[in-house]
Amino acid sequence: VILMATARMRATLDRIRAAGLPAETPAAAVQWATTAAQKTVSATLATLADASALAGIGAPAVIVVGECAGLREHLKWVERTPLFGRTVVVTRSREAAPQFATALRRLGAEVVEFPTIETAPPSSYAALDRAIARLSSPARDSFDWIIFTSATGVESFVERLKSRDRDIRELGRASIAAIGPATAARLADYAIRAAAVPDEYRAEQIIPAIGIKRIRGKRFLIARAEVAREALPEILRDKGAKEVVVAPAYRTVKPKGAQIERMRGLIASGSIDLVTFTSSSTVANFCDLIGASASLLKAAAIGPITAATASERGFEVVVRPGKYTIAALTEAIAEYFAAGNGGT
The missing domain is CATH 3.30.950.10 (Tetrapyrrole methylase, C-terminal domain)
Incomplete structure (x- = not known):
């Protein structure tokens, strides 16, 4: 040698x-x-x-x-692995990227980790602290349901609960809903079982998962990112919820120290076969960081909302998994290239 x-x-x-x-x-x-x-x-x-x-x-x-x-x-x-010879960009946060990147590498891809989001405390904890204070209130004032829209929301909520010297058992009266299996799994890490998880992992589908009868006249707390779609609160109110409280538990920001010039160079040289997006925020921040050249790329999007955002930003969205999970996204990417797409 x-x-x-x-x-x-x-x-x-x-x-x-x-x-x-x-x-x-x-x-x-x-x-x-x-x-x-x-x-x-x-x-x-x-x-x-x-x-x-x-x-x-x-x-x-x-x-x-x-x-x-x-x-x-x-x-x-x-060289016989499904993604051999392919360069795939992962835009998830540094904390969330490794599992996805490892799965792609096992299929033969060269993975470029380019985090476009990171989490930070919300601008104010006031709304969340008021909601936490109500957990131990009499039944007529407390929440009937707490809805978590992401695993990060679960972690941020629990950390704030601990910082306020509160007990996880105070959630006991409220039923818990999780939008997606990853969120439900993170709740399970804290021995909290989700009573409702929609079959389709998007906010609108939480309604049939909970059931109209369990929505009417009930009080809801939504622990989520500071900036998010308003579809869920609006739908709950429309379906007869007595109260819907949105409490920011965290916010997403653009990461510092992103290797922007390296990414621009890879794009300019045509080295990237696919860029992956797991939320609309990752799309928006990628474009803000990189600029107009981002529209030259093909994209894989985890769900319809993310896919729509990517299309609006000029990406050619070529991969949309049927299920909105990282495992399904990985499988869909492998199937896309195995079918002979993306050149040789």
């Missing part, structure tokens, strides 16, 4: 032959190994230099000489 030897490849291979290795010994040159740009040339000790020159192999590259190089057709498992 010879590292960084492309500049003197011919001379190096000739020296190996002169030392006694047969000219027909299998040999290979691998450029940009383990990345989406990987390119491999298989030949023999005598022909590898010419074959590499013809294929345009350049630095950085690894040269392998020996019988093992002849087994490449049997061993190139990574």
